[in-house]
Amino acid sequence: MAGNKPTRDLLGIIWQNFWRSLKPRxxxxxxxxxxxxxxxxxxxxxxxxxxxxxxxxxxxxxxxxxxxxxxxxxxxxxxxxxxxxxxTREELVKNLQIMEMKKRNAAELEAHYSKDKDAGALPKQVEGETIGTFPKYNDYEIHPGKKIR
Structure with a gap:
């Protein structure tokens, strides 16, 4: 039954590929x-x-x-x-609502913390600093354990 084995016909394969390429896409x-x-x-x-x-x-x-x-x-x-x-439409609507809720919450937090920023929550800089140097604050130690003179 060795005669039932399919043979690879190179010209047949080329012809089939050419014929398939003519089909409408x-x-x-x-x-x-x-x-x-x-x-x-x-x-x-x-x-x-x-x-x-x-x-x-x-x-x-x-x-x-x-x-x-x-x-x-x-x-x-x-x-x-x-x-x-x-x-789906439902998935898009649900995620849009979540996105709008996050924007509202962010606006509320921004309004809340902008009040604190105006009140001076950050420590003030020591006078005499120049632009380009690191800020020095009275509240922080420069050398641990040593007091500022």
Missing amino acids: QFRGNYIGEDYFGNKYYEIPPNPSIGKRKASRWFEPADKDAFDQELTAEWEAWLRGRRDDPP
Whole structure:
């Protein structure tokens, strides 16, 4: 039964690859979703039969002229292939609410501690210091155990 072993026909392989290359390819991606900035995300799925092992993912920005586009962390992870499934609307809304809560808390802390800073919470510098030298404070010892004269 040695005759049933398939042979490798080089010309046949070349012809099959040429024939597969003439098949139409997908150039327009499938619409996947949109974030709250207005960016639209697309994907062309992998096709191992033509040698395409990874999906092609990209986004179309809401403002095509702006260089500093903002992306949500969830969509960026999907674009870079760190996650397989695109983020859901509920996940985006939940993370947006958490982000807004953190901004509110940071503003409250900034307002609280700005009052303390105005009251003089930091020690004052010794007079006679010049720019470029390290500050010297009366509260700290320069040499441990020795008093300042």
